[in-house]
Amino acid sequence: AQSVAQPEDQVNVAEGNPLTVKCTYSVSGNPYLFWYVQYPNRGLQFLLKYITGDNLVKGSYGFEAEFNKSQTSFHLKKPSALVSDSALYFCAVMRDSGYALNFGKGTSLLVTP
Amino acid sequence: DTGVSQNPRHKITKRGQNVTFRCDPISEHNRLYWYRQTLGQGPEFLTYFQNEAQLEKSRLLSDRFSAERPKGSFSTLEIQRTEQGDSAMYLCASSPTSVDIQYFGAGTRLSVL
Numbered sequence: 275a276q277s278v279a280q281p282e283d284q285v286n287v288a289e290g291n292p293l294t295v296k297c298t299y300s301v302s303g304n305p306y307l308f309w310y311v312q313y314p315n316r317g318l319q320f321l322l323k324y325i326t327g328d329n330l331v332k333g334s335y336g337f338e339a340e341f342n343k344s345q346t347s348f349h350l351k352k353p354s355a356l357v358s359d360s361a362l363y364f365c366a367v368m369r370d371s372g373y374a375l376n377f378g379k380g381t382s383l384l385v386t387p
Numbered sequence: 388d389t390g391v392s393q394n395p396r397h398k399i400t401k402r403g404q405n406v407t408f409r410c411d412p413i414s415e416h417n418r419l420y421w422y423r424q425t426l427g428q429g430p431e432f433l434t435y436f437q438n439e440a441q442l443e444k445s446r447l448l449s450d451r452f453s454a455e456r457p458k459g460s461f462s463t464l465e466i467q468r469t470e471q472g473d474s475a476m477y478l479c480a481s482s483p484t485s486v487d488i489q490y491f492g493a494g495t496r497l498s499v500l
Contacts, residue, residue, distance in 0.1 A: 306486060308488075310491075315493075315496075316493055316494075317391070317393075317478060317491035317492050317493040317494050318430070318478070318480075318491040319491070320488050320489075320490065323488060325486060364429050364430070366429075368486065369432070371443070372435055372442060372443040373418070373435075373482075373485040373486060374420055374422075374432040374435050374443070375420075375422075375430070375432065375489060376432070377429030377430050377431070378429050379427070379428055379429050380427075380428070380429050
């Protein structure tokens with residue numbers, strides 16, 4: 275079964291510092307990986323995806339993610355964090371049938387001024 | 388607004404009552420997904436439609452749950468004889484094709500008293 279794991283419940287970063295939110299995956303076959311962000315009482319907003327191609331994927335709001343096959347990881351990164359980046363971040367993998375998403379439990383990102 | 392629309396945004400009901408939620412996907416998106424999200428967890432897949440056909444249902448979708456997508460447009464999710472354990476955020480998403488970005492609505496928050 276396709277699954278992802280987010281090992282950190284919370285990540286704290288000072289504004290202006292680089293941030294990393296970790297995600298590892300377990301799949302059979304080729305992984306289709308996604309990152310979404312959720313603000314309070316809102317739905318999920320798409321950030322970026324990896325289907326095939328370059329291992330470094332650039333997405334919305336200055337975020338990027340690196341697909342690492344040997345480490346089965348797909349960490350979300352941003353060079354300089356903003357207070358407004360504070361939110362809940364979800365990594366997801368597309369199921370191998372039906373194409374629904376299996377989500378991780380989420381990582382709460384707190385960026386302090 | 389051309390995004391995914393969900394109504395109502397909030398629903399409070401008493402245990403044992405029936406509730407129905409509606410999702411209007413992005414126009415011309417032929418795939419529609421329902422997810423459920425409980426506090427502190429990532430969204431969990433419930434069911435999905437391709438056009439009007441319901442192609443997969445999760446084991447989370449008990450017999451009390453039913454979903455429809457008449458004419459391949461909007462979708463409804465009905466929960467009969469609600470239980471307190473049904474309290475959650477119900478999210479709807481749509482996508483134009485199978486391996487593609489899923490766009491989420493803001494969700495319907497259900498509270499069963």
